[in-house]
Amino acid sequence: MKACPENIVHVMNDYLDGDISSKDEATLKAHLKSCSDCQKLYHELSKTIAFVQSASHIQAPSDFVQKTMARLPKEKKQANVQRWFKQHPLLTAVALFCIMTSAMLFSNFNNEQQFSFTKQPNLVVEGETVVVPEGETVTGDLTVRNGDLRVEGELHGDVTIVNGQYMASSGVITGEIEEIDKAFEWLWYTIKSGIKEAASIFDNSSVQTE
Amino acid sequence: MDALVNKRIAKVMKGDQNAFAEIVELYQHQLYQICYRMLGNKHEAEDIAQEAFMRAYVNIHTFDQKRKFSTWLYRIATNLCIDRIRKKKPDYHLDAEVRGAEGLDMYSKIANDDQLPEEELMRMEVQERVQYEISRLPDKYRAAIVLKYIEELPLAEISEILDLPLGTVKTRIHRGREALRKQLSNL
Numbered sequence: 167m168k169a170c171p172e173n174i175v176h177v178m179n180d181y182l183d184g185d186i187s188s189k190d191e192a193t194l195k196a197h198l199k200s201c202s203d204c205q206k207l208y209h210e211l212s213k214t215i216a217f218v219q220s221a222s223h224i225q226a227p228s229d230f231v232q233k234t235m236a237r238l239p240k241e242k243k244q245a246n247v248q249r250w251f252k253q254h255p256l257l258t259a260v261a262l263f264c265i266m267t268s269a270m271l272f273s274n275f276n277n278e279q280q281f282s283f284t285k286q287p288n289l290v291v292e293g294e295t296v297v298v299p300e301g302e303t304v305t306g307d308l309t310v311r312n313g314d315l316r317v318e319g320e321l322h323g324d325v326t327i328v329n330g331q332y333m334a335s336s337g338v339i340t341g342e343i344e345e346i347d348k349a350f351e352w353l354w355y356t357i358k359s360g361i362k363e364a365a366s367i368f369d370n371s372s373v374q375t376e
Numbered sequence: 377m378d379a380l381v382n383k384r385i386a387k388v389m390k391g392d393q394n395a396f397a398e399i400v401e402l403y404q405h406q407l408y409q410i411c412y413r414m415l416g417n418k419h420e421a422e423d424i425a426q427e428a429f430m431r432a433y434v435n436i437h438t439f440d441q442k443r444k445f446s447t448w449l450y451r452i453a454t455n456l457c458i459d460r461i462r463k464k465k466p467d468y469h470l471d472a473e474v475r476g477a478e479g480l481d482m483y484s485k486i487a488n489d490d491q492l493p494e495e496e497l498m499r500m501e502v503q504e505r506v507q508y509e510i511s512r513l514p515d516k517y518r519a520a521i522v523l524k525y526i527e528e529l530p531l532a533e534i535s536e537i538l539d540l541p542l543g544t545v546k547t548r549i550h551r552g553r554e555a556l557r558k559q560l561s562n563l
Binding site: 179182183185207210211213214215217218219220221222223224225226227230231233234235237238239248249 | 390392393394396397400401404405407408409412413418422425426427429430433434502503506507509510521525526531546549550553554556557560561
C-alpha cells in the first residue's frame with residue numbers, strides 16, 4: 167500500500183462517477199495493474215454499485231393516484247364553475263343570453279331618462295308635458311316617456327306613459343291608457359307587448375294558411 | 377415532456393385539480409420508489425409520497441417554471457423522508473423505555489441500525505438484502521446513493537435536489553459507496 171499514490175482513492179471515485187480526465191484514467195489503470203490491494207478495492211466498489219443497481223424497480227400501489235387526490239385540500243369553487251362551463255357549452259350560452267337580454271332591458275329603462283314621445287301632428291309640448299290641444303284631433307297610438315300627458319282635445323288610439331302621469335282632463339281618448347312607473351312594470355310591459363306581437367304574427371300566418 | 381408538464385402546472389395554478397391528477401400519474405412510481413428506498417417500508421413510503429404530492433400541490437405557486445418540475449418534487453420528497461427517518465429514532469426510544477421488560481422485541485424491530493446475524497443475512501433474498509443494506513446507511517448518504525444508483529440521476533441534478541454543492545454530493549456518494557462496500561464485505 168505504501169507505493170500507492172496519495173490521491174488514488176479519489177481518482178478511483180472520480181472514475182466510478184464517470185467524471186475523470188483521460189490522464190487520470192491512464193494513471194489509475196496503470197496503478198491497478200501493479201497494485202493488487204487497489205485492484206481489490208476497485209472490484210469491491212464496482213460490485214457494490216452493481217449490487218445496489220440490482221434493486222428492482224418499484225411501482226406505486228394501483229390506487230395511489232386516487233388516494234393522493236383524496237388527500238388534497240378541496241379546490242377553489244371558481245375552478246369548479248369554470249369546468250362546469252366548459253362541459254356544458256350550450257347551457258352556458260343560454261344562460262349568458264338570458265343575462266344579456268335582461269341586462270339590456272333594465273339598462274334601456276334606466277338609461278332612457280330623456281323626455282320623448284311619439285311624433286304626431288297637432289301635439290303641443292309645454293315643458294315636459296305633452297298636450298293634445300282643445301279642438302284638435304290626434305289619430306294613432308301615443309307613447310310618452312319621462313313626461314306627462316294632458317288631453318284637452320280628442321285622441322283616437324292607445325296611450326302609454328312611462329315614468330310620467332296622465333293628467334285627467336276634459337279630453338276624449340278612445341283607446342286604452344297605461345301608466346308604467348317601475349322597472350319591473352316596464353319589463354312586464356315589454357314581455358306583454360312582445361307576446362302580443364308574436365301572437366299577431368301567428369294570427370296573420372293562420373289567416374294566410376286558411 | 378417538460379412543456380407538457382408546465383401546461384398542466386399552469387392549469388393547477390388556476391385551481392384545476394384534475395390537471396394535478398395527471399401530474400401525480402406521471403411521477404407516482406418514481407416518487408414512490410425514492411420514498412420506499414429511503415424508508416424501507418411500503419406504508420411509510422406511500423404516506424410520505426402522498427404527503428410530498430400534497431405539499432407540491434399546496435405550494436405550486438412557489439415553483440419556478442423555468443426549472444425542472446421533477447427536481448422540485450424529488451426535493452420535497454427527500455426532505456420529508458429525511459425528516460421522517462430522523463423522527464423515527466426517538467419514537468422507538470420512548471417506546472422502548474415505556475415497555476421496559478419487553479424491550480427485546482422492540483430492539484429486534486429496529487434491526488436497521490444493528491447488524492443482523494450472519495446466517496440470517498444469508499437466508500435473505502437479494503432484493504431484501506439490497507433494501508436492508510441501503511436502509512443501514514446514514515440518511516445523509518442514503519439520499520445521495522438512492523438518487524444516484526436507483527433513480528440514476530446526474531450528479532448536477534442530485535446536487536439541486538439535495539440543495540448541496542456538487543463537491544458535497546460527490547463526497548456523500550463516495551462515502552456511501554465505501555460504507556456499502558464495508559457492509560457487503562461478507563457477500
